[in-house]
Amino acid sequence: ELVGGVHPVKDLDHARHWLDLVSRRARGGIAIRRRAVVVGGGYIGVEMAEAMVQRGFSTTLLTRSAVMSSLDSDMSERVRETVQAGGVDVITNTTIADIDIDSVDGHVRSVTGSNGQVYPTDVVVLGLGVHPATELGVAAGLPIGERGGYLPNERQEVAEGVWAAGDCCEVIDRIRGKYVLAPLGTHANKQGRICGYNTVGGSHEFPGVLGTAITRFVSAGTHVEVARTGLGSREATEAGYDVESLVTVGGTASGYMPERSPIATKIIADRRTRRLLGVQIVGGAQSAKRIDTAAAVLWGEMSVDDLAAMDLSYAPPFATVWEAIQLAARRLSDRM
């Protein structure tokens, strides 16, 4: 708790604090009115908004750009619509101008947005992202990257005999061949293992990342899943690719199956080489984990035609005859 009612979300202690808070019905004899403002539209922000709305908080999510801004804006807009439909008041392109704290009890009263609006609230969640904790290395004179992280080589060595793993490191984006920040448990876990091997004489290498990520938002009557891998349209264009992209809406199962849910797939490819550059998914239940298939295609530096042609699984409860992401790839392939 930074000040009364204003909470960051960074570690397990914060999570325990939150659980305690949302379970309480009163604070010092005063009933909690159960209004929350979540600041930040990334994975943590969306997941905290879900947690608050599921526990009956009237919830507002403020984000300086878009919800899940690591997606292209058209896909991000699909997420915003469903999160909004799930009961969260989503305010985009808005930062916090002020947090009003009660001078008597020191507790938050409201948040004022850069849009001039005042959002009365009982608690504020700050899900504003993370920065590499590299103070130790900076003090030791180790080189630090543009994004504030250590710059390990393939063996996770940041200097002769000095190893690093996890969120304090920048990682190599395999597609662009440059350092990026991708603080995720999957990379940290793989890197830790590699450090373990290498510090005792091994020669394991971390092969880089694709930028794969997944989340969901579930609220009464709403279930949206979100995933992405590879480059977004803007990232791909900035990297010099001749970007072609297309969003295709399909289904997760055959049309006559009760478990069918919609799945919007955006395919991003390079017109010159036909190489697949990125895939984004926004859909219902059972949609998002398909991103792994796209990740494997990116890992193998395969083309959009490969994705369209490959032998993926089909049975009515699991897919359409043209698997949704494959149909999306085929449609883009056809027009390239």
Add this chain to the structure above:
Amino acid sequence: ELVGGVHPVKDLDHARHWLDLVSRRARGGIAIRRRAVVVGGGYIGVEMAEAMVQRGFSTTLLTRSAVMSSLDSDMSERVRETVQAGGVDVITNTTIADIDIDSVDGHVRSVTGSNGQVYPTDVVVLGLGVHPATELGVAAGLPIGERGGYLPNERQEVAEGVWAAGDCCEVIDRIRGKYVLAPLGTHANKQGRICGYNTVGGSHEFPGVLGTAITRFVSAGTHVEVARTGLGSREATEAGYDVESLVTVGGTASGYMPERSPIATKIIADRRTRRLLGVQIVGGAQSAKRIDTAAAVLWGEMSVDDLAAMDLSYAPPFATVWEAIQLAARRLSDRM
């Protein structure tokens, strides 16, 4: 209906007939006792057993080898156990010795297995596989493959100006580079499209198959999903690979998530080249569709190390930090 109560499962008319049959409570004034014998342990057999048991039929499944024999025997045994637990009496390694037909009403009374057992029944389902319907081509003198199908080239042409697509064709297995029979809607659909292009002057090519397949069996309290891609251990050994394989049991979601279900993954690889050759999955809800990730790895001719290292998606409701199929690949990679 071949004779009273004995039904094949080949087309939509058969399916309609079955729906009618299982909905009826009586036949000519006599209550149907609702006992079924399903002959065949493949996809159709297992799915029909599911349909029968869900509709209250006391169901016996007879199969000449194993349940889902396109899996390795250890994985097949996992399927048998769960199908049995789901209420189907599964009899393996047994063919039909006799079908006893009532001489008065012409209706089936029982099935006698090659094991000498008699299985009294009211209906018999024959899910015995399909054969290519190539009579027309045989009459025309077209070449026919070892498995009875047409042998199209990459353009789906079986002779000058003669095109074929679908279950009447053999297809090239990409890994072994030889014709196999893989009658599936996914291939038929892709081939039909290619024929359409090529008959009007196009030059589209069908790139072959991996042998990807998926199914599930759901009954009261039981939900098992099954998928495979690539070569099984025996196929791979016969193809000359130095086969190494391992089954790893993991989870579909983080341990603290209520939606977590078990997933057994068998990884099959070549020790000499470390190339991934095949993957098989038997698990609970949300397990089987992961086979597509493995299929993409096979399509790109990547290694078991690639599968272990690649950037797949993780969030607690969707996976463990080491995605289950990736953990399985890593464990095999470690011992190779």
